Amino acid sequence: MAVRTAHPPDTVAARRPRRVRRRRRVPAAFYAMVLPAFLLFFVFHTVPVLQGVFYSFTNYAGYGEWDFVGLDNYAAMLLDDRIRASYLFTFRFAIVATILVNVLALAIALGLHARIRFRTTLRAVFFLPNVLAVLVVGYIFKYLFGTSLPALGESLGIDALSTSILADPELAWLGVVVLGVWQATAFAVILYLAGLQTIPGDLYEAAAIDGAGRWRQFRSITFPLIAAFFTINMVLSLKNFLMVFDHVVALTEGGPGTSTESVSMVIYRGGFQGGEFAYQTANAVAYFVVIVVVSVLQLRVLRRREVSL
Template sequence: MKNFNRHAHYFFTLPALLLYAIFFIYPLINGFLYSLTDWDGLSKTHKYIGFDNYSELLSDGRIRNSLGFTFRYALLLIVLTVVLGVVIALLLNRVKKFQSFFRTTYFFPAVLSLITVGLIWNQLFSQALPAFGKAIGSEMLSKNLLSDPSWAFYGVLFVSLWQGLAIPILLFLAALQSVPQDLLEAASLDGANAWQRFRSVVVPFLIPTLNMVVILSAKNGITAFDIIVAMTGGGPGRTTESVGLLVYNFAFKEFKFSYASALAMILFVIIGLVSIIQIRSSSRYEVNA
């Protein structure tokens, strides 16, 4: 009985470890093995071709264009999510009346699925906005912005921010509650202005939350799929074809399953490197409680 109690924590963690191994580790290893073959996703047999898929990825112009779109999209999504999330959280933290109303309003988009959000905004861009543009005599707004290669990127980015800001705002709001008021008062007495108090006192307490938000935003940006499928389908002219969508297109539309697996492995490595760099670069600014 004593031995059981001593090792009981292993039994409690075993179900989670099994689920993690079945639904993450096994698919990851299996995907890597498939990336070393020429399997099309349908045939019963396949041939081992080594790293030929990876070498072909490096010379594929479609992948370069997709990576360019994805990195630009992810970078802007990260920056705007952090900046707007902190600003809105600071404003909501100062609101004394109707706190529940404002917080519920900002959180509402988070309860909607990405496909639902994309379909709703697709109709707004294709039907409501052109009608509004014609009513006010605006030539730019009189057309579907998602059909314009120059504006489709910003349309998708705007909708991603609208839906994705909710949880970061709540996380930053919770982090703001952990900032000791006596430190802020002491800094104020020492003559620090609002910006100096925010930079020197508030920001260090936001670093753990900032790490989480940056990593989640990077993951959402790099693996963008649902909203793009619902709004543009990767168009016009593949100008909004993200890497995540490209993996899907290669695997299930063009039946290049092993090629898609190789691209997915590259995507996995990129997300891991971004996460490691972000955590290591910002950990030195974190406040140790």
């Protein structure tokens, strides 16, 4: 009777093919192609940002001599009523506009995703506002709010429309909201349409067989599966609206008074027109930190609702 002898562990291990992980060397040509873009970004973006952070700790007026003042600019911001009012207006505008944009964009995307005629043409029509210049569209909306709507209100005997809302300190911000929502909805619609196309139709067929209605299908299938696109839209919308500038310039120029001054407009006016270069640079640095913190918190909260197939 033959007896099989076990191979020593060393012999068995020696017979196994060894997987050698070789580190891939990146060709030098790749670095050569990236280097010009990196240098341009570093010189025209990173260096000015670092300079701005440094000048925020000085009393530099944009010209002449300057002295180091430490955190005095940041401390003065906390007591500045104009800056406080600009933050309140900007966040109120951004939150309301973000909610409206995502509600309207999701409703439009659901309608376009359904089996309707001229779907491709309607997609192009709804995306058109995103390619138009904000200033040009803003001046058109300014004419509508200041001339067309009041004339229409007078002819119809509607007192609420007989005067321009842009002249009312309490209502002027609503005009900025209308303009911002009208333009930003286009891009959000495209993102939601991309998300809806990733959902298999079999899920809706199975849900319909089980007796699920339209609302139940949306709540249990559609929205959970496009939650990632909802997160992207919410973060991008709020970030862009927090940096609102062109909309305000075209419609109200910050008025009436300073009721619609955004943070970006205060930074521009004070830093480039009011001789407060270092002070408004500190405002810009602080606002940058605020936007980063808000965006990170948004991502952490909204990502909890995301699911995958």
